[in-house]
Amino acid sequence: MLFGSIEAGGTKFVCAVGNENYEIIDSVHIPTTTPEETLHKCVEYFQKFPEIKAMGIASFGPIEVRIDNPKYGYITDTPKPNWSNTNFLGTMKKYFKIPMYWTTDVNGSAYGEYITSIKNHKPVRSLVYYTIGTGVGGGIVNNGHFLGYMGHPEMGHVRLKRAQGDENFKGLCPYHHDCLEGLAAGPTFDARTGKKGKDVPISDPVWDIEAFYIAQAAIQATLFIRPEKIIFGGGVVSEELLDKVRDQFSKLFNNYLSVGDLKHYITMPTVEDNGSATVGNFALALKQYYKENIVKI
Amino acid sequence: MLFGSIEAGGTKFVCAVGNENYEIIDSVHIPTTTPEETLHKCVEYFQKFPEIKAMGIASFGPIEVRIDNPKYGYITDTPKPNWSNTNFLGTMKKYFKIPMYWTTDVNGSAYGEYITSIKNHKPVRSLVYYTIGTGVGGGIVNNGHFLGYMGHPEMGHVRLKRAQGDENFKGLCPYHHDCLEGLAAGPTFDARTGKKGKDVPISDPVWDIEAFYIAQAAIQATLFIRPEKIIFGGGVVSEELLDKVRDQFSKLFNNYLSVGDLKHYITMPTVEDNGSATVGNFALALKQYYKENIVKI
Numbered sequence: 138m139l140f141g142s143i144e145a146g147g148t149k150f151v152c153a154v155g156n157e158n159y160e161i162i163d164s165v166h167i168p169t170t171t172p173e174e175t176l177h178k179c180v181e182y183f184q185k186f187p188e189i190k191a192m193g194i195a196s197f198g199p200i201e202v203r204i205d206n207p208k209y210g211y212i213t214d215t216p217k218p219n220w221s222n223t224n225f226l227g228t229m230k231k232y233f234k235i236p237m238y239w240t241t242d243v244n245g246s247a248y249g250e251y252i253t254s255i256k257n258h259k260p261v262r263s264l265v266y267y268t269i270g271t272g273v274g275g276g277i278v279n280n281g282h283f284l285g286y287m288g289h290p291e292m293g294h295v296r297l298k299r300a301q302g303d304e305n306f307k308g309l310c311p312y313h314h315d316c317l318e319g320l321a322a323g324p325t326f327d328a329r330t331g332k333k334g335k336d337v338p339i340s341d342p343v344w345d346i347e348a349f350y351i352a353q354a355a356i357q358a359t360l361f362i363r364p365e366k367i368i369f370g371g372g373v374v375s376e377e378l379l380d381k382v383r384d385q386f387s388k389l390f391n392n393y394l395s396v397g398d399l400k401h402y403i404t405m406p407t408v409e410d411n412g413s414a415t416v417g418n419f420a421l422a423l424k425q426y427y428k429e430n431i432v433k434i
Numbered sequence: 435m436l437f438g439s440i441e442a443g444g445t446k447f448v449c450a451v452g453n454e455n456y457e458i459i460d461s462v463h464i465p466t467t468t469p470e471e472t473l474h475k476c477v478e479y480f481q482k483f484p485e486i487k488a489m490g491i492a493s494f495g496p497i498e499v500r501i502d503n504p505k506y507g508y509i510t511d512t513p514k515p516n517w518s519n520t521n522f523l524g525t526m527k528k529y530f531k532i533p534m535y536w537t538t539d540v541n542g543s544a545y546g547e548y549i550t551s552i553k554n555h556k557p558v559r560s561l562v563y564y565t566i567g568t569g570v571g572g573g574i575v576n577n578g579h580f581l582g583y584m585g586h587p588e589m590g591h592v593r594l595k596r597a598q599g600d601e602n603f604k605g606l607c608p609y610h611h612d613c614l615e616g617l618a619a620g621p622t623f624d625a626r627t628g629k630k631g632k633d634v635p636i637s638d639p640v641w642d643i644e645a646f647y648i649a650q651a652a653i654q655a656t657l658f659i660r661p662e663k664i665i666f667g668g669g670v671v672s673e674e675l676l677d678k679v680r681d682q683f684s685k686l687f688n689n690y691l692s693v694g695d696l697k698h699y700i701t702m703p704t705v706e707d708n709g710s711a712t713v714g715n716f717a718l719a720l721k722q723y724y725k726e727n728i729v730k731i
Binding site: 277298312313391 | 560579583584586593594650653655657658661662688694
């Protein structure tokens with residue numbers, strides 16, 4: 138059985154076709170331009186695979202995930218130009234009469250890591266996935282389910298204790314200025330140093346500021362969710378950064394509760410090359426396929 | 435059928451006996467002294483009610499809630515003198531051979547509010563309950579279940595953006611100094627003003643500092659859990675304070691996501707006189723009774 142996956146990011150869409158073992162058979166990258174052009178290219182791509190039985194779509198947001206809401210399947214009020222109020226799921230459903238699972242990009246990634254933990258015989262019952270890239274987002278899988286009744290989690294927009302020496306940086310979030318995203322997303326490197334993050338050496342103190350903020354996010358996730366694992370993906374994240382995050386976590390958390398070995402607790406994704414969401418989408422497509430077909434029988 | 439409830443707080447234990455409608459038949463307050471003396475008085479109280487079929491215990495913490503852990507049922511490393519490493523549940527089980535549900539004080543309160551919402555035909559599928567009193571704690575009910583695999587939530591110990599004018603207040607938490615508890619628990623009023631919170635008029639700017647911190651907690655709860663309701667109980671909380679919290683929430687959140695009418699979203703408990711935990715305990719006792727008796731049949 139074949140499944141489709143769309144990981145819809147602000148820079149590119151990753152479309153893929155995979156099998157029941159969540160292995161990728163084919164994939165393509167589509168640059169994120171206008172909704173019309175981008176979604177049209179997605180449709181063209183999947184029309185080449187008429188045997189696809191279900192699809193998983195993990196999109197940047199905020200999106201509407203409440204099934205009983207008239208805007209279910211839409212990207213809602215996004216700061217991304219042209220994309221507010223886009224009927225993403227509806228557009229795909231117009232062309233493909235198959236079951237589709239609809240969630241956020243980070244929920245898709247979180248689910249991919251959850252499924253991979255089971256496949257690898259190291260099952261994690263509860264995990265939190267953060268992406269630190271152009272923006273900051275978070276997904277949560279708890280006992281195999283996503284959290285949220287009023288919508289999906291958006292843990293990138295919490296306020297934090299400001300780092301020493303960073304008090305005068307205003308923060309870049311258009312909604313909140315100095316929330317986590319406004320203080321720690323990729324573009325903050327350009328704003329603070331005039332250089333891209335990838336060009337700033339790890340010895341630069343700006344990475345300690347970054348780690349101080351990300352460690353607070355990990356502490357929040359710990360205290361709210363008590364997960365078995367916190368995973369950090371996205372372009373800003375590296376093992377060197379996570380070493381700094383673990384150090385700051387230890388100092389700030391002060392062993393208040395046991396979280397086990399920090400090397401296992403705070404990690405990069407198990408699926409390589411930012412592929413977690415594609416795995417998650419295949420698994421969610423399969424889940425949705427069985428859900429809709431059991432109802433019909 | 436009769437049920438027992440213990441709400442174990444740092445100042446007093448509230449023991450109660452109730453029926454299947456979660457109505458209190460009898461109750462007593464026991465001052466929290468040493469574990470031996472306090473638990474002995476609990477045992478003596480419940481021995482007067484041999485017809486009790488199950489018990490719910492909601493305790494201050496941190497406590498061990500993982501059933502497969504050897505310390506399950508213990509109060510673990512608490513800053514409260516004499517109470518670290520207390521086998522609370524085991525002591526009760528020694529005297530009463532009945533099903534017992536064991537959770538945190540704030541989970542008990544959260545569950546009581548959840549059950550009451552159903553009883554009142556205004557069901558809430560997901561809610562977060564904070565207590566702001568001698569300490570700050572949080573409980574979460576999501577789709578009828580508590581959150582947490584590595585343990586119970588402890589949202590009182592997150593870091594926050596510091597309030598203007600409050601930068602030099604060090605914070606009172608013995609573990610973290612300026613976490614939510616260290617900045618907003620009852621004793622911070624004594625430390626900042628030399629007066630008890632109840633003696634500080636609501637017009638005093640210290641209440642704006644308090645509201646700024648509590649609003650950030652509400653935003654965190656919103657972004658992690660996307661609950662239908664956030665409830666604040668405990669001695670520090672009043673409707674006047676929550677009005678200030680709603681104002682600060684609006685300013686800080688900047689309508690990033692829809693949470694509905696703030697008057698309904700951020701509220702005091704529905705159960706009066708801090709009785710939420712007792713209702714929750716009765717309901718959890720009933721749940722545990724059916725769980726253990728179905729297994730035996």
